[in-house]
């Protein structure tokens with residue numbers, strides 16, 4: 123059972139006297155929950171009203187917070203409890219909007235018929251002009267079959283839509299790309315490939331998302347070969363890029379030569395295989411992996427990686443541990459060795475929390491929120507589209523990883539994804555690498 127994070131906003135009024143807010147904060151902390159943002163809604167002489175974001179792992183903890191606050195002196199009052207996450211999804215997170223205002227008949231005749239006909243004929247005569255006179259060159263299809271949504275598994279494409287909309291929001295806000303979710307009601311590789319081939323003309327590139335393994339490998343390989351536009355499975359290569367960036371930053375801080383380090387990958391699905399391949403492409407000599415499926419181990423060996431027998435063996439052999447199994451709490455703190463670098467990247471819950479890993483002796487630790495492909499895919503696609511690239515190559519991915527790591531502040535593993543400059547830096551590096559390819 124996954125312990126999903128529960129986030130609620132609690133609006134609390136307390137007397138404007140020292141110590142009262144502390145009682146509320148203590149109620150939250152003692153229930154084992156975390157305080158997120160705190161917004162002061164009203165700061166009066168008699169009382170103060172705050173909107174406190176509370177993050178809990180279990181519903182019982184949230185219940186405990188609420189009942190403890192309700193049992194505080196009666197001048198402490200809860201006015202509302204809201205689920206902000208759900209509220210942010212009301213009506214969906216994206217919409218298609220026009221870039222042009224239609225105010226006059228002249229506008230109408232220009233942007234629609236009859237004016238539009240001349241543009242159509244121009245594109246018919248010179249198809250490359252579609253890049254300048256349509257939105258195609260700035261649109262990316264976000265394609266999913268819903269079979270590996272985050273670490274939630276095969277929950278179907280419609281249930282996965284909030285993730286696809288989320289990716290679309292990031293595309294738009296970070297790099298100005300229109301990301302259009304495409305939900306497929308099939309996971310059969312032949313049908314997925316055929317379907318994407320039939321719709322690709324409306325897009326400048328294809329991002330495959332949360333398509334499970336092993337069919338994701340065949341689908342991506344075939345689409346890359348058969349389509350004239352960039353195709354990238356983000357759970358594979360976007361994740362590999364940010365993981366390499368984080369490992370480069372950790373190695374720099376620890377004064378370790380990454381190529382000589384022993385890297386252990388736990389979980390050899392979409393993300394795990396690509397991380398191993400990326401590490402090997404970067405020159406790491408010893409890349410080890412484990413998975414509970416023999417076919418996944420075989421696949422890693424075919425890519426040139428080595429396999430081990432158990433989780434315990436990976437933990438005792440390797441200096442850098444990366445986990446992408448989707449299994450919350452898989453790595454027990456007693457398996458962590460002092461000085462290890464541990465990236466437990468499964469979402470929504472990691473294989474070990476960074477706090478537990480550090481407490482158990484890890485030198486660096488991060489989870490899938492900190493090291494997330496959100497820092498990579500916007501700039502990778504922006505750079506590929508800017509360069510007019512026909513595909514996304516390893517040199518472009520390595521350039522993205524190096525750019526992210528070089529941009530990371532000392533003491534951190536990865537930059538803040540909300541820093542708009544980081545996406546510009548990634549896009550430039552990818553565009554340059556595409557041009558030099």
Ligand SMILES: NC(=O)c1ccc[n+]([C@@H]2O[C@H](COP(=O)([O-])OP(=O)(O)OC[C@H]3O[C@@H](n4cnc5c(N)ncnc54)[C@H](O)[C@@H]3O)[C@@H](O)[C@H]2O)c1
Nearest residue numbers: 272273335389391392393413414447448468469490494495
């Ligand atoms: N942080 C990020 O940016 C990021 C990006 C992509 C994926 N992820 C996370 O990684 C996880 C996996 O995603 P994926 O797309 O690779 O899924 P996937 O289904 O393709 O791969 C999961 C792999 O883990 C293996 N596995 C499961 N339990 C295991 C265990 N106990 N021991 C060993 N192997 C085990 C499975 O056999 C499978 O091969 C998800 O939780 C996802 O959220 C994170």
Ligand SMILES: O=C(O)C[C@H](O)C(=O)O
Nearest residue numbers: 271272273285357469495
């Ligand atoms: O989609 C994300 O935000 C992260 C990643 O792709 C995942 O599948 O966990």
Ligand SMILES: [Mg+2]
Nearest residue numbers: 272331332357
């Ligand atoms: Mg994903």
